[in-house]
Amino acid sequence: MYRIGIDLGGTKIALVAMDASGTEVFRKQTPTPFTYGETLAIIVELVNETEAFLGQQASVGIGIPGILSPITQRVKNANATWLNGHPMDSDLAKLLQRPVRIANDANCFAVSEAVDGAGAGKHLVFGVILGTGCGAGVAIAQQVHQGGNGIGGEWGHNPLPWMRADEFNTTDCFCGNRDCIETFVSGTGFLRDYHQAGGDAASVPELMQLMSEGDPFATAAFARFIDRLARALAHVINTLDPDVLVLGGGLSNIDTIYQRLPLLLPQYVLGRECATPVVKNRHGAASGMRGAAWLWGPDGLY
Helix, strand or coil: CCEEEEEECCCEEEEEEECCCCCEEEEEEEECCCCHHHHHHHHHHHHHHHHHHHCCCCEEEEEECCEECCCCCCEECCCCHHHCCCCHHHHHHHHHCCCCEEEEHHHHHHHHHHHHCCCCCCCEEEEEEECCCEEEEEEECCEECCCCCCCCCCHHHCECCCCCHHHCCCCECCCCCECECHHHHCHHHHHHHHHHCCCCCCCHHHHHHHHHCCCHHHHHHHHHHHHHHHHHHHHHHHHCCCCEEEEECHHHHCCHHHHHHHHHHHHCCCCCCCCCCEEECCCHHHHHHHHHHHHHCCCCCC
16 A cells, blocks of 8 residues: 655645655655645646556645644645635545545654654654744654644744743734744744844854854854743643654754753753653654655555
8 A cells, every 4th residue: 555645835845655664666846836726736636647656546645834624624824825715635535536634744744753753662752843933743653633723733833931031022923923932943033033132144054153163142042042942842841741852844953952952951841850852853854745644544544
């Protein structure tokens, strides 16, 4: 039994086909169109091309930059805004003549890393995406935990915990609230904080290079960033106590995080001790589509 996983992003649609063991047998990507109808058509075209290569029908799972509401059965909160308001799973099921499973892309990341990635063998995996924005997904027993409202894992849109006086009411978030975790620990938030303090690096990699050279603005900005990340993840540990924290996104490539974060977490976790592993993802950019493929579970049947 083959399974197809699709990662539907704002700029590209990436597809992978895997066999029952999780070995990739086919991969392709194409630019994302900016209308709902064209997006469905591209997905159908990709699935048909893949199945022609495989010589058989496969299960289909899709990760999207939003959620499928369990209340309305329609997409909401997607930054690919043309998806919002549409019953995407049922529309694709009609076009492909089979059930289709859809989940938030961060949840797909968590499932991928829980099945055969950095969280393999762990019961509760909390997958953290630290990129231009930030988000998270929850996998329990290798399955998505999305919750009754479909927003399980929306960690980035809670307020930063234990805020300092100079952190209150500083930043608007696109979600309509202020001082969300995303506005502090995303790559965008990290760089903005550094610039506001007087730094002039143009990117996070440049900032980290300056820190390695002893630049005081970069050093201080990273200290604030890692402390805020520790506070934000301590709330997760106090609430879910996951078996592992798996980091993904561009900032997950900063090796210093894995040295500094475990030292800071006990300052904020209840009881002042913390043994939760913090690890880098195994599958990188492929985790989203691999996790989408694994939405059908171990046997891939529907």
